[in-house]
Amino acid sequence: MRNKTTRNARAETGENRFLRACSRKPVDRTPIWLMRQAGRYLPGYRKIRKDHNLLTICKSPRLAAAITLLPVEELGVDAAIIFADIMLPLQPMGISFTIQNQVGPVVSKPLSTFSDVDSLMKIDPVRDLPHVLEAIHLVKAKLPEEIPLIGFCGAPFTLASYVIEGKPSRDLVRTRTIMYDKPEVWKGLMSRLTQAMGSYLKAQVHAGAQAIQIFDSWIGCLSPTDYREYVEPYSRQLFATIEEEGVPSIHFGTGTGLLLEEMKRAGGDIIGLDWRISIGNAWSRLGDGVGIQGNLDPAALLTSHHFIRSKTKQILSDVNGRPGHIFNLGHGVLPNTPVENVSQLVDLVHELSFPPSL
Ligand code: CP3
Numbered sequence: 001m002r003n004k005t006t007r008n009a010r011a012e013t014g015e016n017r018f019l020r021a022c023s024r025k026p027v028d029r030t031p032i033w034l035m036r037q038a039g040r041y042l043p044g045y046r047k048i049r050k051d052h053n054l055l056t057i058c059k060s061p062r063l064a065a066a067i068t069l070l071p072v073e074e075l076g077v078d079a080a081i082i083f084a085d086i087m088l089p090l091q092p093m094g095i096s097f098t099i100q101n102q103v104g105p106v107v108s109k110p111l112s113t114f115s116d117v118d119s120l121m122k123i124d125p126v127r128d129l130p131h132v133l134e135a136i137h138l139v140k141a142k143l144p145e146e147i148p149l150i151g152f153c154g155a156p157f158t159l160a161s162y163v164i165e166g167k168p169s170r171d172l173v174r175t176r177t178i179m180y181d182k183p184e185v186w187k188g189l190m191s192r193l194t195q196a197m198g199s200y201l202k203a204q205v206h207a208g209a210q211a212i213q214i215f216d217s218w219i220g221c222l223s224p225t226d227y228r229e230y231v232e233p234y235s236r237q238l239f240a241t242i243e244e245e246g247v248p249s250i251h252f253g254t255g256t257g258l259l260l261e262e263m264k265r266a267g268g269d270i271i272g273l274d275w276r277i278s279i280g281n282a283w284s285r286l287g288d289g290v291g292i293q294g295n296l297d298p299a300a301l302l303t304s305h306h307f308i309r310s311k312t313k314q315i316l317s318d319v320n321g322r323p324g325h326i327f328n329l330g331h332g333v334l335p336n337t338p339v340e341n342v343s344q345l346v347d348l349v350h351e352l353s354f355p356p357s358l
Contacts, residue, residue: 016146016147016148017029017030017031017078017146018031018033018078018079018147018148018211018326019148019210019211019248021270021291021323021324021325021326022211022248022250022269022270022291022324022326023248023269023324024288024291024323024324025323026323026356027323027356028354028356029349029350029353029354029356030316030319030325030326030327030349030350030353031078031079031326031327032077032078032326032327032328032345032346032349032350033071033077033078033079033080033081033150033326033328034071034077034328034329034332034333034342034345035081035252035328035329035331035332035333036332036333037071037075037077037081037333037342038067038068038070038071038081038083039332039333039335040335041333041334041335041336041337041338041339041342042070042071042074042339043339044067044070044074045067045070048063048066048067053099054085054099055085055088055098055099057083058083058084058085058088058131058132059131060131061131061134061135061137061138062138064082064083064084064131064132064135065083065135065138065139065142067083068080068081068082068083068135068139068149069139069142069143072143072144072147074339074343075339075342075343075346076343076346076347076350077147077346078147079147079148079149079150079211080139080143080147080148080149080150081149081150081151081152081213082132082135082136082139082149082150082151082152082204082209083135084132084135084152085099085105086152086153086154086158086159086215087099087105087154087159087162088129088132089123089125089128089129089153089196089197089200090107090159090162090163091128092121092123092128092129093120093121093122093123093192093196094119094120094121095107095111095120095163096108096109097162103167103168104167104168105162105167105168106166106167107162107163107165107166107167109166110163110164110165110166110174111163111164111185111189112164112174112178112185113185114182114184114185114188116185117185117188117189117192118188120189120192122192122195122196123196123199123200124199125199125200125202125203125204126203129200129203132204132207133203133204133207136149136151136204136207136208136209137207137208139208140207140208148210148211149208149209149210149211150209150210150211150212150213150250151201151204151205151207151209151211151212151213152204152212152213152214152215153197153200153201153204153212153214153215154197154214154215154216154217155197155214155215155216155219155231155235155238155253156190156193156194156197156231156234156235156238157190157216157218157219157222157230157231157234157235158215158216158217158218158219159193159197160175160186160189160190160193161175161218163189163193164178164189171221172218172221176221176222176226179226179230186230190230190231190234191234193234194234194235194237194238197238198237198238198241201238201241201242201245202241202245205242205245205247209247210247211247211248211249211250212242212247212248212249212250213249213250213252213272214235214238214239214242214249214250214251214252214268215252215253216235216251216252216253216263217252217253217254217331218253218254219231219253219254219255219256219259219263220253220254220255220256220257220259220274221255222259223258224258224259224261224262227259227262227263228262231266232262232265232266235251235263235266235267236265236266236267238267239251239266239267239268240267242267243267248269248270249267249268249269249270250268250269250270250271250272250293250326251263251264251266251267251268251270251271251272252271252272252293253272253274254274254276254330254331255274255276256273256274256277257276257277260273260277260282260285260286261285261286264286264290268290269290269291270290270291270292270293270324270326271286271290271291271292271293272292272293272294272295272328273292273293273294273295273330274294274295274330274331275294275295275296275297275298275329275330275331276330277295278318279292279294279295279315279318279319279325280318280319280320283319283322288322288324290324291323291324291325291326292319292322292324292325292326293325293326293327293328294315294326294327294328294329294330295315295328295329295330296311296312296315296327296328296329296330296345297311297329297330298329298330298331298332298333298334298337299334301329301333301334301337301338301341301342301345302334302336302337302338302341305341305344308341308344308345308348309348312345312348312349312352313352315327316349316352316353321356327349327353
């Protein structure tokens with residue numbers, strides 16, 4: 001394992017940078033983890049992936065647990081995220097899909113009518129998603145005490161968009177049309193997804209997840225008015241469920257420059273930003289009552305060490321020592337990212353944020 005000295009020192013003081021940042025407490029160094037940190041850019045992942053497809057890995061707790069631990073062991077990130085996919089809980093609801101290489105999730109029968117919605121099944125995570133819960137148990141048994149485990153799910157809107165579009169789409173026209181034109185389909189689908197994700201997240205917390213990230217990856221295609229009317233009540237309910245469980249939550253989306261106030265109202269201790277907006281700007285709009293996660297452009301990791309360093313410095317200077325910052329990319333690590341650049345970024349964030357500027 002890398003960073004052994006720092007890690008042991010932290011263990012002795014019982015300090016946990018990530019969870020402290022979630023509560024906007026001062027930290028010894030800025031915590032960093034990366035969306036898709038356990039993905040295809042890691043040779044260890046590619047090796048396992050050669051023999052198994054993604055869904056098989058997700059359903060094999062030992063493989064999923066081993067992959068979850070790779071970036072902690074190899075890169076020294078400050079949090080692990082359970083290896084799974086936002087699509088997994090849709091299967092026991094009765095939605096069948098495959099994950100196609102270079103494309104993403106493809107749903108066999110995209111949903112469009114009320115009877116499609118009405119035939120969706122209620123999930124019991126312990127019965128229907130035991131592999132995810134078992135993977136959480138296995139990870140927790142191996143993870144150093146000071147490295148927390150993040151559980152996650154897709155937000156109702158982003159999941160609804162996959163279920164309705166059937167395949168990745170740039171502008172989600174079918175989704176927006178159903179949202180406007182078929183209120184009974186939209187409300188039925190969003191309510192069922194919210195209920196299912198609530199029980200799935202509770203089960204992840206009971207299994208040992210210490211924080212939750214909700215991925216509303218494609219929410220940026222809505223206007224603030226539409227967000228308030230068609231999405232906010234459902235996302236708000238989901239965040240209320242996490243709050244009842246007593247763990248911190250991160251609310252992430254891309255293209256959300258115009259939606260930040262709405263996302264904050266829906267919930268989340270931390271708002272996750274993509275790279276299209278500066279942290280300083282976002283934080284001055286949202287106020288100090290919320291933390292911020294982000295927001296290096298993943299494409300920066302395809303460039304030079306010099307450029308990565310200057311972009312990282314810029315983000316930390318934007319944060320300006322405010323408590324409650326979690327360093328991350330603005331979206332997932334890209335598949336062709338050199339591992340050494342990711343490793344350099346983790347070290348850089350720790351180096352440049354020390355001593356704390358508070
Ligand atoms: O650190 C991690 O990688 C954790 C595991 C994780 C996966 N998917 C595994 C995965 C997480 C957190 C996700 C979340 C996810 N899945 C999201 C939200 C995050 C985001 O990127 O916005 C979304 C939208 C999905 C749906 C999904 N699954 C897509 C769009 C794709 C294809 C795109 C891609 O990256 O290839 C997947 C497949 C997928 N899920 C892969 C992995 C590692 C890559 C495919 C593979 O190895 O076959």
